């Protein structure tokens with residue numbers, strides 16, 4: 001959508017044979033909402049999403065460590081904090097792109113050949129990017145030391161804001177979605193590749209770990225269908241590559257800077273990348289020069305947020321009792337205005353201008 005604004009004819013190669021509803025939920029921070037506005041999709045996304053009333057950190061016994069009013073986040077950054085189902089965001093984006101540009105079941109095996117046949121190749125192929133593997137052989141994702149569960153659940157419990165509850169080795173997050181759905185996620189510090197088993201076994205593992213945490217966590221777990229539980233180990237790129245392009249190939253999203261999910265910014269940055277990429281290609285400069293500009297604009301932000309996200313991982317997974325008590329005290333003693341100001345680094349981003357639609 002962003003490249004089309006700059007008069008590019010785009011083909012999207014997607015290896016999935018069909019666009020089935022997938023994934024759980026996503027938080028879209030104001031920076032992503034601004035980026036979606038820049039490509040004309042902000043209105044539709046707002047209609048499919050829920051404005052989050054609060055962003056809170058809690059302890060397993062329910063005590064609040066910090067609470068930030070969602071309205072103050074919106075007012076500070078000029079766009080709302082939204083919860084949306086991944087399947088709804090996918091549907092909206094694919095409808096906007098249109099069937100004629102989207103090739104399903106089209107797995108890219110040879111990125112170099114594709115690049116040679118086209119003016120520009122954008123590797124937006126995720127954490128295990130083949131485009132990155134081909135052009136950046138040393139840049140591989142590695143296990144971050146913890147696993148994650150995700151699910152959406154329809155539960156008869158009032159949830160208006162998002163919250164994350166921090167234990168010593170574990171976290172549990174709650175994000176309300178439209179239509180009475182709730183997105184829940186959880187993490188635990190464990191060795192890589194371990195699995196409890198099928199959905200029922202993973203749900204039993206979640207109950208074992210979080211069933212005695214504060215309300216409404218037990219009620220949400222009780223309402224969860226085993227088939228809805230997704231489990232993935234958290235992998236991230238230890239370092240963002242020195243350049244996000246080679247020749248006429250650019251990396252975007254997790255392919256460029258897969259980071260730990262602790263800021264809820266991975267997809268938000270992917271959307272930002274798209275807008276900045278289109279902006280750098282808008283003035284008709286040679287593609288290689290435009291991509292140099294793209295790398296220079298995007299890499300520092302990706303490095304800063306990857307580091308910040310890894311830092312949160314370090315203080316929330318595998319911390320001792322003293323470390324957890326110090327962490328909780330530090331968060332509790334941070335004045336609300338500083339917490340709000342702390343959102344500036346990630347959420348306080350505005351998109352560059354793009355040409356109006358044709």
Ligand SMILES: Cc1cc2nc3c(=O)[nH]c(=O)nc-3n(C[C@H](O)[C@H](O)[C@H](O)COP(=O)(O)OP(=O)(O)OC[C@H]3O[C@@H](n4cnc5c(N)ncnc54)[C@H](O)[C@@H]3O)c2cc1C
Nearest residue numbers: 014015026027107108125126253254261264265266267268
């Ligand atoms: C537990 C967890 C919670 C998260 N929560 C949030 C959140 O709240 N907010 C947020 O902004 N981010 C969040 N993220 C991060 C977010 O999920 C990712 O950053 C985001 O999905 C990256 O988008 P992407 O388009 O770059 O890659 P992907 O979403 O991985 O998409 C890549 C696409 O490329 C296709 N593909 C791959 N290889 C090929 C090939 N060779 N040929 C053709 N097609 C191919 C895949 O099928 C896929 O459709 C979270 C991540 C985790 C693990």
